[in-house]
Amino acid sequence: MSSDNNNLIPIIVSNSYIKKYYLDPRLDTLPKEVKDALKVVFVKLTEDVGGVAEVIYDNSTYEVFTHISRNDDDLEFDEINANYRLSRLEKEHGKIFDDIATFCKFKFNGLV
Helix, strand or coil, X not given: CCCCHHHEEEEEEEECXXXXXXXXXXXXXXXXXXXXXXXXXXXXXXXXXXXXXXXEEECXXXXXEEEEECXXXXXXXXXXXXXXXXXXXXXXXXXXXXXXXXXXXXXXXXXX
């Protein structure tokens, strides 16, 4: 991540530690089916592997990327498996991530 952190916008966060899911309210206009599918996929991921999974929009490159991390005291977190599962999720749902990046490009820059 070479971008300025001010340009990084967490648009989806699923946290297994506090059992919370967040979708940036500016994405509220996405179709309900898309929002529901994203929630299911990310909550299932963090239920299975633990940690905190994020989809982050980079407003300087107009791209989205995913990231998964753990709390320092989480000794059961399997980073290799978590990153593998996240990578697989990116491949399986690549089209939706591309569409979200395009949506965010216009939505966050006042064009929608």
